[in-house]
Amino acid sequence: MTAAAPEPKTNMGQPVPRYDAVVKVTGRATYASDMPLVDPAYAFLVTSAIAKGRIDSFDLDDARRVRGVIDVVTHENAPKLKDSKLFSNGGYAGTTIQPLKTAEIAHDGQIIAVVVAETYEAAREAANRVKVSYTASAPTATFDSPGTTVAAATGQNAQFKEDPKVGDFAKAFDEAEVKLTASYETPTQHHNPMELFSTSCAWMGDELVIYEPSQFVYGLKYGVAEQLGIDADKVRVVNPYVGGGFGSRGSMTPRTAIIAGIAKRLNRPVKLVPTRDQGFTIATYRAETRHEIKLGARRDGKLVALRHEGAEVSSRPDAYCVGGTKTTTRLYACPNVDSLVSIVRADRNTPGFMRSPPEVPYLFALESAMDELAVKLNMDPVELRRINDTTNEPISGKPYTSRSLMACFDEAAKAFGWAQRSPQPKSMSDGDWLIGYGCAATCYPTQMGPAAARVRLQRDGRTRVEIAGHEIGTGAYTVIAQTAAERLGVPLEKVAVFIGDSDLPPAPVAGGSNSTASTCSVVTMVCDQIRQRLFKAVMPSQSLTDKAKETVGIGQTPATQAAKGDRPLDLEKAFDALGVGVVEEYGEWKPEGAPLDSFRAMHSGQVRLVGGHAMKDQIAYAFGAEFVEVRVNRFTHEIRCPRLVGAFAAGRIMNPRTARSQLMGGLIWGMSSALLEATEIDERNARYVNDNLADYLVPVNADVADVEVILLSEQDDHINPVGVKGVGELANVGTNAAICNAIHHATGQRIRKLPVRLENIEV
Amino acid sequence: MSDSSSSKQSAFDRRAFMAGAAGSVLVPITARAAAEEARAPAAQDPALPVDVTLRVNGKDKRLHVDARTTVLDALRDHLKLTGSKKGCDHGQCGACTVLIDDRRVVSCLTLALAAEGQEITTIEGLATDDRLHPMQQAFIDNDAFQCGYCTPGQIMSAIACVKEGHAKSEADIREYMSGNICRCAAYPNIVAAVKQAAPEIMKG
Helix, strand or coil: CCCCCCCCCCCECCCCCCCCHHHHHHCCCCEHHHCCCCCCEEEEEEECCCCCEEEEEEECHHHHHCCCEEEEEECCCCCCCCCCCEHHHCCCECCCCCCCCCCEECCCCCEEEEEEECCHHHHHHHHHCCEEEEEECCCCCCCCCCCCEEEECCCCCCCCCCCCCECCHHHHHHHCCEEEEEEEEECCECCCCCCCCCEEEEEECCEEEEECCCCCHHHHHHHHHHHHCCCHHHEEEECCECCCCCCCCCCECCHHHHHHHHHHHHCCCEEECCCHHHHHHHCCCECCEEEEEEEEECCCCCEEEEEEEEEEEEECCCCCCCCCHHHHCCCCCCCCEEEEEEEEEECCCCCCCCCCCCHHHHHHHHHHHHHHHHHHHCCCHHHHHHHCCCCECCCCCCEECCCCHHHHHHHHHHHHCHHHCCCCCCCCEECCEEEEEEEEEEEEECEECCEEEEEEEECCCCEEEECECCCCCCCHHHHHHHHHHHHHCCCHHHEEEECCECCCCECCCCCCCCHHHHHHHHHHHHHHHHHHHHHHHHCCHHHCCHHHHHHCCECCCCHHHHHHCCCCECHHHHHHHHCCCEEEEEEEECCCCCCCCHHHHHCCCCCCCEEHHHCCCCECEEEEEEEEEEEEECCCCCEEEEEEEEEEECECECCHHHHHHHHHHHHHHHHHHHHCCCCCEECCCCEECCCCCCCCCCCCHHHCCEEEEEECCCCCCCCCCCCECCCCCCCCCCHHHHHHHHHHHHHCCCCCECCCCHHHCCC | CEEEEECCCCCCCHHHHHHHHCCCCCHHHHHHHHHCHHHHHHHHCCCCEEEEEEEECCEEEEEEEECCCEHHHHHHHHCCCCCCCCCCCCCCCCCCEEEECCEEEEHHHCEHHHHCCCEEECHHHCCECCECCHHHHHHHHCCCCCCCCCHHHHHHHHHHHHHCCCCCCHHHHHHHCCCCCCCCCCHHHHHHHHHHHHHHHHHC
8 A cells, every 4th residue: 555545544434546547647537628619719818907997998900800800809799697696695606796797897807808719829819919998096905005995794794694702801811811912914825726717618509518617516507597697407517527626616707607608699619718817817816814813821821811803805896704713713712702803895806715715814823823822831832722622612612523633633743753842942953954843723614515416226236426516636536436335335346426517416516625525425315215225125124124224235245244144135136126227316415404495505506504613502623733844044044844744533534545635735735825825916006916827836846845644533423424524624724823833943933924935034 | 097008918929929030949940831832821921820740649640720829729629639738828837748759848838830740749648558657557556636637747747757867766756846736736646656657667
């Protein structure tokens, strides 16, 4: 076994290779822009050069003269589209700024024209020849820019209902023996998935097929249908493989309905592959945030008061916010808690989900502050977490369904060699390099959503599973296939999985780390429906214990069951008894506590995730602990991160291989959010400056050395039928704090603003 | 305030570029073009389609395309070889990496015309008779990908990295595989895969 395939521990599945491994290494995996189209026209976007104002006129003569140009579409001649509401207000859209509707410009890089031509090259040339006259006014870029408006998130964002608080924070903080007040900042970041934000639209009569990388094919289907004013049954979204999502493809962007409308008008398939820089403004991003943390503690480290105030940037029309206080106010035991989240409006495109949207910025603040408090208390930061560990969240006292935070700290500390750390800052070095060790906690809410699946079993054991899930690199095909194979007792290689198509039974958005929990829960349920039918056909139900019904394989006798005398099911006999060629079952599953309208919402492209802190009597989170070594060169101030160690407990691990890979990628994302990633904004023009992969720094191979992922065994029977918490967004939380904590240990300098670059070090 | 300017796309004029470049980097192309009378119009108007023959995975492919077509777009849009991916179109991400005469090249920055007469190998050309190339197998064994979009480029780059002699240590592999971005960050697994496949590839 390679390091990539860790030996499964208790409550873990087998580390089988990915279901889609061969197609992905041979180039046969078909991503959206790989889909064959018959005689497509090529679209190229023209985007706004100003952030605020209006278009006075276009001069399209030069553009139209380019050989092969079919049309130049602007707000003056664009297909008429209906507005879509923001996803958080019951709509499908990630922004309510609808381009090509009026002459108004709401942000830099807004789509202002679409050139359609016979070739990609002609479309690109013509787009470059579109001349625009604007009336521009001074835009508001970000925090502190003139013209921002600030207001509490509660009351403007339907998904952020209240600022958590309990006890009497002011009094407790006032009387606390040890106090800390500190402010933190995190930057704008863009997801930059490798696959561009492409869209191909093809009409067959009145039916539309959309090939687009999406993390939510049902949402896109219903959203585009709404914008076009057609029946959603006429719209199909297909994307069997998605070249990375990280949240950027969870809600509908305006481009899709525009391209669909143009394709309809031309009566011809239209293919759009936007450029990398256009991706910075035609989709969403992680907005910049600011935080103030106040911690009050007793001398022994026990927290008595905690306040977290956060501010986030959003666009003028949309009150998007992540509101991570829902997590940071509940992570540690503390009797007096206060919080406030505000939204700052600027002339920007609307931000959106990016991998662990609330936790990445908000835990950076809290986990940095915890380290600062540990320094004040002269206490080991791990011990400070232990003293404040809790089985119940402090806001309403609900118990965590399971919580292995300190077990993660202990495992990771041991693997890392935390005991070798000398606590004094600047006390460890190696030649020109100052060495720092740092750590932080991570957590992510366990979420689930209603899902449906269809499973078909043939008498030779061949199985077909259909569910409109999404393969964004998480291993969705693999864990769904494993679930069906295990549940039906058929060999893994006999299971075929079909996902990424809105003609399949609906599944939730591939976001919020809910996919494995939701899809595997429904697939398990539907496989059990098949088992029931088969067992009923061949044996009286009383001849089989309930346990055996759940565990006996079909067509095989697991040794343990045979020993107990339970008979295996003879598949051939069962099919003969039923008198059918195939057995097919469809089922719908919803998590406990899901709202009454869950299934109706599921069938209209709406998301109804439950879990996390919002459960009725419990609170469900996955936990982890991360340890990092940083090296800061005392002369050049270069910062390196040679070691990342994370230990994680997330309920059942369906496949230790795919789980480890996601967590490993997450740790690297976390390192990146501390040391590399930031979208720089030209504040005069409210424009993203480094909108390409050379200037927007993402990690490359040389940035990464040793990354160790430790999977802890954890069982949680309170969350969903498969006991899965989700690992997609767990590992990139807290890493940013761990790195700043390590930089403090190495240099004695506390850095509270990300990213940390060598010019920020003052050794 | 009134402001008249062009759109955000640069005003970079590709006609001027082609004309200006004729005397410098694109000499071999225009020289070749001039040799055949059929190509004479191409030299006058780059938007007119030209005939190009690309040798891809051992087979000659005749194309009639815009002179500005890149190898990447020729493969993807005209030859239906969509394994090579477009991630930036600027040579920044490596997703489009192919081998041209055994050198790793970003196909998005290479004009199809400039690759005439050279041997292009793409991800589709690696596996033979359903047997995976050792590097493909190593990527599977070491789970060296997640979403898979950068994978064809990583694998092509990895094969060249080994053949260049840049896979002798983990540090070397990291350095010489840094032209290929993997946003899922499968990097440690990619290093492990290159290490695994290197001896077999060097054996030939």
